[in-house]
Structure formats: structure tokens, C-alpha cells
Amino acid sequence: MSYLFDASALLNSVRLYNDAIIDFVEGNECYALTLTRYEVGNALWKEAYLVKRIEVDQAIKVLNFINSLLNLMSVIDVSGHEREVDILLTAIQMGLTFYDASYLLIAKSLKATLITDDDDIVKASKRVEAKTLRSRDLPIKKLG
Template sequence: MAPRFLLDASAVYPLVATLKEEFVDHARLFAVLDLTAYEVGNALLKEYRKGSIRDLDAALRLFESALSYVTVLNFPGISEVLKLAYSENLTFYDAAYLYSARARRMRLVTEDRDLLRFPESINVRSLLEALGSNSEIT
């Protein structure tokens, strides 16, 4: 089964934290962009510096493991992403996720308010509800 949901960096942490081991059970439904690992790494580093994470290596291993089960998509064409970023007043990163979701006809899972205004986007809570009911998945 091809992935149905593109996870942006803002969705990865709450999804892994909520699903825990069950994340692997649903991983075939998920994809991330190749840049997502860098964004997650940056977020982990920020949380570690704030004191929210005590063991950075353990946190990194957890997310490396979780992300190893999902499909990794290549970054889309820069020109198309730049046009979308400009026309929709988005950051380049946000436009990359939105463009990729649209091009692959996937739902974009995000906690980013700027991205949630687009019809392709859902938040983590909505994804968890869909996973629980399987209505949107099957």
C-alpha cells in the first residue's frame, strides 16, 4: 500500500509520542520529505537546550527508528515550490510539504497553522481519529 499521509516535522513528534510502538503498525501509511529528518533533528536540539529533553541520544534514536519505517520522498522541484511559496505566502519549507502532498495526492499532516488552512491538510488529532476508526484509511 502506498503512503496516504505526508507528515511534516511539526506532526512527527506528537504522532510518535502518542502512538509509541503503534507508530510502526501504521508506518506504511506515512511518508516524510527527505528534509524532515533535519527539521526533527533541529527541534530535538532546541528542546534539549531548553531542558525539555534529558537524553538527546536516546531521543534521537527513538526518532531515527520511527522514521526508518516510513517512506522518504525526495525534495520536490525548487522552481515549483518557490512559485507556490510566493503565491500562497508560505515559507519555502511549508510550500515544499504542501506541493509534495498535492503532487502525490496525499493528506498533509501538520500542526502548522499556516498549512492547516489548506484543504489537503489535517492535524494530528484528526489523523489519530482516522487511524482509530479506520474509516478514512481503508
């Protein structure tokens, strides 16, 4: 199966499944976007610095783990004038951010299931006939 992870779902998958996510990524055709690593980094910064939900050393540990996962995935560059125009138009038509629209369009073009925990993306995916799955519904045994 082919899967494209958005940043929040990738982060949530690591938290839900820990090391089991590695086997899932290795056993499937998994994708991320170039912007994913920056979105993950920003989320970890927010958790460590702004809301102080995690310690800095934990944020670094998670970031390193996610970087190792991204090295197992095909990372797609969404830049390019024509692609960016399509993303912008989709974002405006669907009321999504540019980031979210990029995940949706790339997943559709790859015929991959978009792994997302974002309600707006799930709703928009139905309008463009793209498949989505929430991180909690991945076919991986949960911890605990």
C-alpha cells in the same frame, strides 16, 4: 491510505501515540521528505539545549525512534531545479516558508493527506485543494 508527515506532526505523533505509530506507518503508505530528519533534529536540539524541556538522553532516544520510523517510510528528495522553483513560487504566493510549501506541494502531487499541526499550512492547503489532518486526529488510539 497515503500520508505525508511534516516534521512537527511526526514528532507530535510519536509523543501522542508512542509505539502505536509504528503499526500506523507499517499499515499505510507513509512518506516524509529528506528535510524532515533535519527539522526533527533541530526541534530536539532546541528542546534539549535552548529551552531545556527535555534531557539530552531523551532527545537522543526520540531521534533514534524517529529515524527508525523514517526507515519504514518512503523518504522523498525535494531537490531538483524545477521542483524547487515551484516550491519557491508557492511559498511566496501562500506566505509559507520554503519548507512548509515543499510539504504542501509534495502531498498534493502524491495525492496524500498531509499530516501537519501547522495552522498556516492547514489554511494554505484549502487554497490548493490539498487534504490535511492534524496529528491528534490520526486514526490511532491515544495513550493514557
